[in-house]
Amino acid sequence: MSDEINVLTNQYFQQVDLPHLTIPPNNVLIQPAVQEALYENMFKESLTPLPPANYRSRVLKSLISRMEEAITDPDQDEILDTLMETWGTLLITPKPTAIQQAQQLSQIKYTAPTPNTTPARTIITCESRGVILAGGTTGNRTWEAALHLGTYLSTESGESLVRGKRVIELGAGTGFLSLFCAKYLGASVVSTDREQFLIDNMNTCVDLNSEHTHANANPSSSGKIPMYAGIWDWGTKLEGEGIGDEFDVAIGADLIYDADIIPLLISTVRDLFENYKVREFILAATLRNEKTFQTFLDTCGSNNLSVETLAFQSPNSQEQTGFFHSTDIPIHTYRILPG
Secondary structure, eight states, rough: OOOHHHHHHHHTTOOOOOOOOOOOOOOHHTSSHHHHHIIIIOTTTTTOOOOOOHHHHHHHHHHHHHHHOSSSSSTTOHHHHHHHHHHHHHHOOOOHHHHHHHHOOOEEEOOOOOSSSSSSEEEEEEOSSSOOOOOSOOTTTTTTTHHHHHHHSSHHHHTTTTTSSSSEEEEEOOHHHHHHHHHHHOEEEEEEESOOOHHHHHHHHHHHHTTOOOOOOOOOOTSSEEEEEOOOOOOOOOOTTOOOOOEEEEEEOOOOOGGHHHHHHHHHHHHHHHSSSOOEEEEEOOOOOHHHHHEEEHHHTTTTTEEEEEEEOOOOOGOOOOSOOOOOEEEEEEEEEEE
16 A cells, blocks of 8 residues: 555544545546555445544545546546445435534544554544533543654654553543553553543543554553553542552643643642652643743742653654644643652
8 A cells, every 4th residue: 555545544544634634646546556445445344443424425525526537538537336335325324413423432543653563553542523522521532732742652762761661641531642552662551530431431442452452562461451541630649440559650641721720730740759659751732822831830840840841843744644633733742850
């Protein structure tokens, strides 16, 4: 499969918004071998997990429209029957309403940006692509800072921070980072958040990813990837079966979104250093509000914590091959150490 089709396939299973898909030129799409690759790798019904029917329908409609534009000789240029049959089936498939779609979770397959890894390193999460669900939570979606940090951890220098270590994640949400560390980076991971439904969802994802393991994955003796999810309300004692009380590294993404929670976050980081033997905290932060981030830096300083900026930037959107995310708003990676 060509690099162009490989990138498009990875974007498709991550359910990247249609305008941001990297679609090959029309004169490439019309080629029979390319159409066959698209069907076999994106639209064949036996593939799992397939994106929701409405997303598949929109993507396939766009591809077929581009193929039709490329037809110069109707006797020679044809669109594959299997693609047209799939399109016909999707047209008559009942679609959920916008409200129903926002309330439903779908399986998202993320591929790490390491195209030379065979087989590809993939993570499956259960998410809603509605921006904010009922109850005001944003936890059922993997946001850009997590994808940025996942991109860093997929590099040799990033992987070295967690390889063979006991890791705890704060505000894990979908569990994306924890799943990647536990499945492929040789880490034993405790993934934490505040809401029980997020913990239940992460446990479901542990099962999903344990079923879809490859030779380069890291299952435990039980056959499951070594990840344990538990509720942790910051400011309280961390408790739960299989969680333990000692870690090497803490990780987190997009935790600095509200100045009001910064004191509690820093108190929790100090708790990890002082009582759970954590040696460093790796944090990815989307710099939406400079004043809020400066409050975070000032609070770290007043609590005798040092903040080091790691020299990593995600590739721009056009150059990404996996863990696709926008780089329009700056995202930086930091190492926080006890003073």
